[in-house]
Amino acid sequence: MAVGKVTFSKVEREKLAEVLWLLNWISVVTGTILFGLGLFLRVEIHKWQEVMSEQGILYVPDMLITTGLAACCINFFGGKICLDCADTNKFLRWKLVMMPYIICTFFFTSCVLAGALMCYGIRSQMEESLFMGLRNAMRYYKDTDTPGRCNLKRTVDLLQIQFQCCGNTGYRDWFHIQWISSRYLDMSSSAVVDRMRSNVEGKYLMDGVPFSCCSTFSPWPCIQHHLSTSSTQDKQSQQLNLWRRGCRQALLDHYTGIMQSIGLTVLLIWLFELLVLTGVRYLQTAMENVLRLGDPESESDGWILENSLAETARSNFNIIKNLGKCYQVDDDPNINVPTAAAEEELPS
Template identity: 65%
Template sequence: MAVLKVKFTKTRRGKLAQILWILNWVSVLTGLIIFSLGLFLKIEIRKRSELMVSGGMHTVPNMLIAVGVIACVINFFGGKICYDCSDANKFVRWKLFMLPYIICTFFFTFCVFAGAIMCYTMRNELESALYRGLKDAVKHYKDTDIPGRCFLKSTIDLLQIQFRCCGNNGFRDWFEIQWISARYLDMGSKEVVNRFKSNVDGKYLLDGVPFSCCNPNSPRPCIQYQITNNTAHYNYDFLTEELNIWTQGCREALLGYYDELMQSIGLTVLLIWLFELSVLTGVRYLQTSMENVLILGDPESESDGWLLENSCVETAKHNFMIIKNLGKANQINNVARKSDPNMDIPTADYGPDNVPLGPIPGDS
């Protein structure tokens, strides 16, 4: 029994073909949207590549870019097919091509759905990449005279200003590293020398943060040195001075930004997937109804259209048997070739009276 069978008149078939022609051109635009979203995401990731260990971070944007290009191509040809299929005579040209086209389009829509799901499952990988990347970037903040790290300081400062964050996990990350280059320290100063000697690793550590951690909304001048020393500043308590510096870590801030971006892109791609699925359903109805018109032989007659000719279970069994028979055929061919690798099929020579001239090779 056919699944979701619908009866179509000639007028309804013509209208369905026209609507699908328009929807396929709309799908070309949605393909461009997916391509643009993938390109935008790739640029956003590459823009902050210094701050993350981007091992497989480009998988999702590359997937979206590829799906967007394929969508444009498939729907462009789909529009041409649907435009011609409004006429039974023109449909004959596309009859053999329709089923492979529908199967390819089905797998393509699955790729669109997979791209949408990948947008929602990227968070853990993104968090790990940001944690390791930001940790290394903060560590090399002072290395402005080392090739390859010259611009890390400006990158981190702009990041902290733009995203209103400080450090990797928080402002205390700056207390654990030497973020001031030795070239800007007075090594003749007793205070500086004592700081170097007081640290086991011989680093110049202090309870201070870069200027980019300062909150401009603070009612008092920013306190960025001796942050945890209440006695060093008048009328100051670092536990209650929330406006002095940003307290949120940059990893959390960046993760929130990318989370919002990925969810928006994922939702958009998911809606496009539903739209593509509806177009594919319409194309399937058009194909089956037009094939039934050819069987009836009357272009003016009514015809049935369906999604599946048989039930889902019967269709699955039928496809399974096809795959199983293909496997048996390959197995028989392999056995025959092993028995006689120089001969594919046994043959015999026949004389004029249809009498074999000799025994068939391989017969006993």
């Protein structure tokens, strides 16, 4: 029994072809939107790629960019096919192309859905990437003279100022790393030498933060040093002195908002593309049945699947299972030896 069987008259087939032609051109626009969203997301990730541990998350914008380009090409081609399929004679030119076109459109539509799901499922990977990347960026914050790390200080400072955050999970993260370059330390000072000797790794650690952690809403000068002393902790000004939120959470919220908006848009595009795919399938089957009937003016049935889901799956499985049988070699030694009956039938 056919799945989704619908009967179309000649006028209804023509209207369906015209509507699909219009929808395919709209799909070209949605493909451009997909491409633009992927490009926008790639640029946003590239802005702060220095504070990310890996670039594996770029597969999401790359997926959207590739899918968008494929949508423009496939739907541009599909619009021409659907417009010609309104006429029986023109349909004959595309009859053999329709099924490969529908299969390509099906895989493309599946990629659109995969792109939408990726936008919602990347949060945990993004969080881990930001945690590791920010930890390394803070560790190399002081290495302004080291090739490959000379811009990290500027990047981290811009990040903390723009997103109003401090440290990885909070401002106290700066207490556990040496963020002041050794060339700015007075090695003749006994206090500096003693502080470095007191650390196992010989680092100059202090209960202070970079200037970029200072809150711009503080009504008094920023307190950057001796933040763990009791005299500083007792001040009410401490709550307004520094940014309290960690940069990992700030960036994660930023990218999550973008991903959710893009994911919703891509999901709507997928529903639209699914509608177009369904319409093209109905048009293909209805026109093929018209050719079988031999009367262009008659009504014809269209469907999504000619048989039930179970029968279709079983049929496809058997086709795949028997694909290699035509290439198998029979090992029978007598395969080319004529039988006695065959020899008697041969002319003398």
